[in-house]
Amino acid sequence: MGKYEVLIKRSAANELSGIPKRNLRRIVERIRSLSDEPRPHGCQKLSAQERYRIRQGDYRIVYSIDDAAKTIEVFKIGHRSEIYKKEY
Secondary structure, three states: OOOOOOEHHHHHHHHHOOOOHHHHHHHHHHHHOOOOOOOOOOEEEEOOOOOEEEEEOOOEEEEEEEOOOOOOEEEEEEOOOOOOOOOO
């Protein structure tokens, strides 16, 4: 499997600024690892949408995969207690 390009929406990038530094490094590493394996062990497909989510500690990363264009777009990054409250 070839490398995928990871794109982060501006709103998701802004959400990174509110995450504590001790968690931020692991979240960024997890997002970068998606370029090698877009569907890692433990990822879940969200029902009724063509989006996936992965866990990193108490945080969730929601993204979509375009296999034809070899891109991954990160839509939302947030704490598990807040991530599903708003539609994205």
